[in-house]
Amino acid sequence: MPPPLAVVFDLDDTLCDTTGAMLTALEAVSLRTPAFADRSPAELHALQIHVMQGLDAQIFSGALNASQARTRRFELMLSACGDPAPDGASAALAYREVYRASFRQTRGAGQLLKALREGGLRIGILTNYLREVQQETLEVTELLPLVDALVTVSDAPPKPHLGSYAAICKALDVTPDRAVMVGDSWTNDVAGAVSAGLRAVWYAPVGQQAPADVPHRRLNSYEPLQQALEVILG
Template sequence: MEAHNNTTIERLKNATWYFFDLDDTLHEFRKASSAAVDATLHLILEYHAHHKLSSCKPLTVAELRAEYLKILKTGTSAAFVDGKSSHEYRAERFQGVMNAFGIDCTEQQMQVLLDTYETAIMQNLQLKEGAIPLLQTLKQQGKSIAIITEGPQDSQERTVAALGLEPYFDRLVTTNKLGVAKIDGLFGKALEMIGVKSEEVVMVGDSWDRDVVPAVEAGITCVWLAEKDEGGERMVALGGEEKRVMVVDSLVRLQSIVLESSY
């Protein structure tokens, strides 16, 4: 049975700021990026088919995807803290895939790849169920709201605008802009930049390791969005102490808790 500690409920009620992760918390990022990657890899396959010799072994999208995922894992481990634009990061990944298979690509063809990816990801953006009603409820309660996210500043700004989230947010804080990853102190820097104390903030995110744990370490009350979980609470061990983390399986459920806490 789902149960929440009264102290956690009080924190939700008394918080002046709510911090939200963006990707896979407020919108279905994995689905959108997967569609964009597939569209781009099919184009790379066409480049290969156009230039390959008859003796070359046929290449598959699955092989390209496996190489892309390997490059993506390496490239995103630094959490986009080096200040490049989204197009620069993407170009590096696509070029890496093509280099692995000896595929030539002109500047013009690379631009087509980048345009294809951008168009596909924008067409496939989809808000999580309950995102807007939750944000509306928080604003009606007088809360200030910030997005605290890893990723390139430019692409996150475009995503926020395309999803219609701009009216609900007071600040957008990215690892790309501040040059520090979530696990390396982004939450502390965000608190300092905004000028708010940790005890006045609630953080909502889908990643235990990159949202919940580092936010708790910064003294912030956390709500973990775990869609396959039944809800309730989890504990984070921190410096010999255990801190409570609220668990919800949807933003719809979080909105109902926020409404209940206001009575």
């Protein structure tokens, strides 16, 4: 098998600690929001993920932009927690302020991307969210200068649609067999990528077990760096 020419990464909870930032922001919002007061950050996070999944179709179709989606998300969350007059806009604004300030790279991510680029590989990001948000995420975490191509649901169908992987390979000017996909979602970043002809590395930091027999490599951490490079590059 020829060596890869490009490495494609998922973004949320792969290169960035999205869940950690969400939990921090939800805890801050709960302190000033009576309807959330009896819910733990973990409970609010589970509710948020459920609500976000319900809004995905409207976001992916362009019916909701990022700001509208956040407002609607918090309206639904507040209603689910018993608020009779949910002010989604105010809650979303308070959340976003803390969320953005709390965003961090996944430990070792920046060092890994630098090493891959120094080795001559192209770096792509393939993510199931809006370009305006994910571009900002890369800027805030200082990863943007290390990225050669960004493909989002603003540009192509969401993963695991085959067109998603085709779009990032085209943006990186590589054929699928010369690209490696790295991400935390089994469905989107392993099974979908392999179906599209890419090699796959499952980023599984909490030791999850593979749910199916799909060819892949497994990575639990980006540290130590040399070990992560060996897993990704095979």
